[in-house]
Structure formats: C-alpha cells, structure tokens
Amino acid sequence: MELLIRKALDGDPRSIARLISIVESDSPYAEKIMKAIYPRSGKAHFIGITGSPGAGKSTLVDKIIRELKLQGKSVGVVAVDPSSPFTGGAILGDRLRMQSHALDPDVFIRSMGSRGSLGGLSHATYEAALILDACGKDVVLIETVGVGQSEVDIVKIADTVALVLVPGMGDDIQIMKAGIMEIADVFVVNKADRDGADKMAREVNVMLDLLGERAWRPPVYKTVAEKGEGVAEAVAAFSDHQKYLQKTEEGRKRKWQRLEREVEEILRREISRIVERSWNETKSVDLLNGLAERRIDPYTVAGDLLDKVFGPEA
Ligand SMILES: Nc1nc2c(ncn2[C@@H]2O[C@H](COP(=O)(O)OP(=O)(O)O)[C@@H](O)[C@H]2O)c(=O)[nH]1
Ligand SMILES: [Mg+2]
Structure with missing residues (x-):
C-alpha cells in the first residue's frame, strides 16, 4: 500500500487509477489512502463542468484539456454520469470524446457512476478529485450531468462552476427554475454554430442583471466545442475566477464551507x-x-x- 501511494504521488497513472478504485469501492484501505494523500492536496483548481445531457460538456472538456496543456498544466478529469452503473453507454461516449488525450501521461481521465451521498454526486467523486490534486494535477475538471441535484451539488466540490447551455432546447426556462443561475461562475453557451446562441447569451445576461450586483459577475462565453472555438477565452475566465477566489473573503468562505x-x-x-x-x-x-x-x-x-x-x- 505504501509503495502504491508513493508511486501515485509521483504521478504514475496506473497507481493513481488503483488508488481511486480502492477509494471508490469503500474498502477499509480507503481511509488510509485519504489520510496519506491529504497533506499533499489543496493545490489544484477544481473546475466543475455541468449542464444538460448532450450540451457538449465532454466535447468541451476535451478542448479545455488541450488549452490547459498548451499552458503547460497537468490535468485530471473526473466524469460523473448517473446512468453509468446501468448502461455504461454514456461513459463510453465521454471516453470517446476525450480520447485525443487517452495516451497522454499528463492527462488522467476517470469516469464514475454517481451514487451515494452528497446528493447526486458521490463522495467518491470528491475523493477522486483530491487524489488527482495530491498526485500533482494542476487542474481537475469534474464533468457532471446536470440532472437535478448533482447540478447544484457540484458547487460543493468545485472552486469554479461552469454551466454549459445550448441555444434552443428550452434551457432558458430550465435554468431559471433550477436555481442554477446562482451557482454558475462562468456561463458557456455551446453549439454557437447553431441559431440562437446570441439570444441565449443575451438572456443569461439579462437574468444576471436581475440577480443584482455581485462582486464576481459571471461572464458569458459562446463556444463551438467541436471546433474548439471560444474555448481559450472560457479557460482564461476559469483562471480569473480562481484568482478572484484567492484574494477575496468569498474565496476563503467557500474553502471553509467545503472543509466543514x-x-x-x-x-x-x-x-x-x-x-x-x-x-x-x-x-x-x-x-x-x-x-x-x-x-x-x-x-x-x-x-x-x-x-x-x-x-x-x-
Ligand atoms: N453543432 C455542435 N455540436 C456539438 C458541439 N459540441 C458538441 N457537439 C455535439 O453534441 C453531442 C453531445 O456532446 P457531448 O460532449 O457528449 O455532450 P455531454 O452529454 O454534455 O457530455 C455530440 O454529438 C457532439 O459532437 C458544438 O459546438 N456544435
Ligand atoms: Mg458527457
């Protein structure tokens, strides 16, 4: 076990995968692992990518990885899909969409089903993110399917939450009722190659106006994830948000809440x-x-x- 932990902390992908599996299976070793890795965690930027199924989250994650890699950052991904324990289909899809990084040792991608507590998001999701953090990833992307509770729960795990919307699809009504506007730090209107992206972006901005003045006004970006368009700008906003958290009271509060x-x-x-x-x-x-x-x-x-x-x- 000590050797496995040491190798994982040195960044060995297979050892990292083993650690996550052990923690996920709720084995008696899980606590030992978490205790051992915890002091090394706390450095990575946790970015939640949420939004309706099919919005293009996985495609976007693939392009975000590429952008972060260009900046010389190492990346871990935890893709959570509630349907996975039953079908496996969605997760295969996620994998395929991020496949361009499958052979890259600096990029670690993990899919898991969501079960257990923390609403829709299992505690294992958070622990997997912590393990990736401790094992040296600069950024951990957490893709969650935006169905009900998990969409709101992501805010409990992530430093920065990006909400992915698409033109049409009735999302405009959805977001208002889900209370999701409050948790998003960055808005991404994906599939901007389709009609209605500008309208969607405008509507989001109108709603943000209605929410009133806040120290961090969530920016709204349009992307075409399939082509990578607009992704660099969104990634820059993630890092602006991280800087904002690092120097404000809100950032400290969020951190303390998470620790509690x-x-x-x-x-x-x-x-x-x-x-x-x-x-x-x-x-x-x-x-x-x-x-x-x-x-x-x-x-x-x-x-x-x-x-x-x-x-x-x-
Ligand atoms: N037209 C268009 N299609 C996209 C775009 N981004 C993703 N897609 C497609 O949308 C579908 C769902 O994408 P996926 O990344 O699996 O969505 P997820 O369920 O949110 O992870 C796939 O067929 C993608 O190829 C985009 O910017 N424009
Ligand atoms: Mg996906």
Whole structure:
C-alpha cells in the first residue's frame, strides 16, 4: 500500500487509477489512502463542468484539456454520469470524446457512476478529485450531468462552476427554475454554430442583471466545442475566477464551507456505519415480532440502540 501511494504521488497513472478504485469501492484501505494523500492536496483548481445531457460538456472538456496543456498544466478529469452503473453507454461516449488525450501521461481521465451521498454526486467523486490534486494535477475538471441535484451539488466540490447551455432546447426556462443561475461562475453557451446562441447569451445576461450586483459577475462565453472555438477565452475566465477566489473573503468562505462539509460527510458515514453494525447485531426475530405485534415501537427501538452506542447522555 505504501509503495502504491508513493508511486501515485509521483504521478504514475496506473497507481493513481488503483488508488481511486480502492477509494471508490469503500474498502477499509480507503481511509488510509485519504489520510496519506491529504497533506499533499489543496493545490489544484477544481473546475466543475455541468449542464444538460448532450450540451457538449465532454466535447468541451476535451478542448479545455488541450488549452490547459498548451499552458503547460497537468490535468485530471473526473466524469460523473448517473446512468453509468446501468448502461455504461454514456461513459463510453465521454471516453470517446476525450480520447485525443487517452495516451497522454499528463492527462488522467476517470469516469464514475454517481451514487451515494452528497446528493447526486458521490463522495467518491470528491475523493477522486483530491487524489488527482495530491498526485500533482494542476487542474481537475469534474464533468457532471446536470440532472437535478448533482447540478447544484457540484458547487460543493468545485472552486469554479461552469454551466454549459445550448441555444434552443428550452434551457432558458430550465435554468431559471433550477436555481442554477446562482451557482454558475462562468456561463458557456455551446453549439454557437447553431441559431440562437446570441439570444441565449443575451438572456443569461439579462437574468444576471436581475440577480443584482455581485462582486464576481459571471461572464458569458459562446463556444463551438467541436471546433474548439471560444474555448481559450472560457479557460482564461476559469483562471480569473480562481484568482478572484484567492484574494477575496468569498474565496476563503467557500474553502471553509467545503472543509466543514468534508468533516460532516465523514462523520455521517462513520456514524451510520457504527449504528448499522449495532442494529445488525441487535435485530432478532423476537424484536421484529414485537414490532409487528405493536408491543414495542420503532422509535423506542431506535432510541435504545442509540443509547447503547453513544450512551444515554447523547
Ligand atoms: N453543432 C455542435 N455540436 C456539438 C458541439 N459540441 C458538441 N457537439 C455535439 O453534441 C453531442 C453531445 O456532446 P457531448 O460532449 O457528449 O455532450 P455531454 O452529454 O454534455 O457530455 C455530440 O454529438 C457532439 O459532437 C458544438 O459546438 N456544435
Ligand atoms: Mg458527457
């Protein structure tokens, strides 16, 4: 294990992949790995790329990687797709779209399904990003399918959130109701080769006006991801946003919030593990019969169990 961690921290892609798999599988080694890598993390810029399925996120990520590489940066990608455990199809698609970097040792691409807590985004996503960070990636791109909660959850992980929109598609109505306007730091209107991109960009700006004055006014860019057009400008905005966070109170607040949530998430996981173990030891035919026959109620059962685990004072 020590050797594996050392090799990963030195940037060996296969060792990094192994570490992420171990952490993802929730093995008893996961905590050991996270403890070992944690002191080396905290340097990378985490950029969330979110938006509706088909908006062009993976295509865009591919071009963002290219741009970052031109700047001499090393890049890690975590692509999260909730449909993957069942179909695998979407993830294959993501892979294909980022294939131009498949053989590049400086670019690490990882796809994973989303399950577990943190809303739609699994904690493993965040841990994978931390591992990539510790293993020397300058930038970690996190692609999430913008369905429901995961779209909003990305803000808990990423320093900078880019929301990818496309002309038409009724996105204009969608974004307003999803409360997504507030979480985006940069707007990307992709597929600008299609009609309506200017209108879309204007609408976003109007909505940003309605949100009122903010220290960071999210810029709106038009891109044609397939051709790489406009991508350099968007990437420059990501880095402007990072600089903004580094020198403002908002940046510090975001960081602290994330750290708080990290501890809370670990606490939740550990506590439920302990409680579940105790419940599995406690439950019996007698007890379940008692519940069925209403000789005892589930609140009392749960309360007794908690008393047993944490003591009656808790
Ligand atoms: N016309 C056009 N199509 C694009 C553009 N960017 C991506 N696409 C296409 O849109 C489809 C979905 O792209 P993908 O990157 O998989 O979207 P994702 O689901 O958001 O990751 C693919 O067929 C892409 O080739 C663009 O700028 N213009
Ligand atoms: Mg994709």
